[in-house]
Amino acid sequence: MAWIAVVEDNADLLDDVLLALERAGHQPSGFGSAAAFWSGVQDRLPDLVVLDLGLPDADGLSVARQLREQAPSITVVMLTARTALQDRVQGWQQGADAYLCKPVHLSELVAVVEAQLRRRPEAAAIEWVIDSFHLTLSPPDGEPLGLSHAECQVLLALANAPEQKARRRELVEAMGANYLDFDERRLENIMSRLRSKIAAAGIESAQLRAVRGLGYTFTAPLRRRQHGALGRQ
Secondary structure, three states: OOEEEEEOOOHHHHHHHHHHHHHOOOEEEEEOOHHHHHHHOOOOOOOEEEEOOEOOOOEHHHHHHHHHHHOOOOEEEEEEOOOOHHHHHHHHHOOOOEEEEOOOOHHHHHHHHHHHHHHOHHHHHHOEEEEOOOOEEEOOOOOOEEOOHHHHHHHHHHHHOHHHEEEHHHHHHHOOOOHHHOOHHHHHHHHHHHHHHHHHOOOOOOOEEEEOOOEEEEOOOEEEEEOOEEOOO
16 A cells, blocks of 8 residues: 655645545545645655645745655656646656646546556565466465465456456456346455455555445555466456
């Protein structure tokens, strides 16, 4: 689970962004000003910053510069009403990893954030691997967890889904069942068993989460191993 700082002085937009990121399985924190942001991250910098440029007490570009000085590898997604070419060029020059112009659809913002998180070097270190031959799920640097056939099929469907989010119907059909005749309590039981196995591995960065109005998501990089090779299929 990534810790994401959202620096935005529009309270309504801030609430919407925080809710969208939380539903996507992340840990967001909101800050209405540059001062509040620096105060909130003085002990630890976040994994990614969603940064408005028109802040009440500072220019977001100066915040980006300071972040780059303190942590050159930190990920910065600029979210701003400054849409002119010169503004966008300045944003890239001052350290933006992504530059989004308002208004932005929240699904696009979440997709950009998750794409940036996948590019972080440490992402590979938290990769989970599904072995469909041996029916196991291997956490990073941990012992493989045994899976039932249904659990394996559900995880493979999540690994293959965009942003690792799949609808309930997709998960049911991945198990070879007819969704119209399927008791969804069976799916909930499968997810509960998987959560218990993941929790037993003692790694908090990976979670199976329900996504309201959609289905489920797996919040850490998930790959499929087949015949000794890794690959998303």
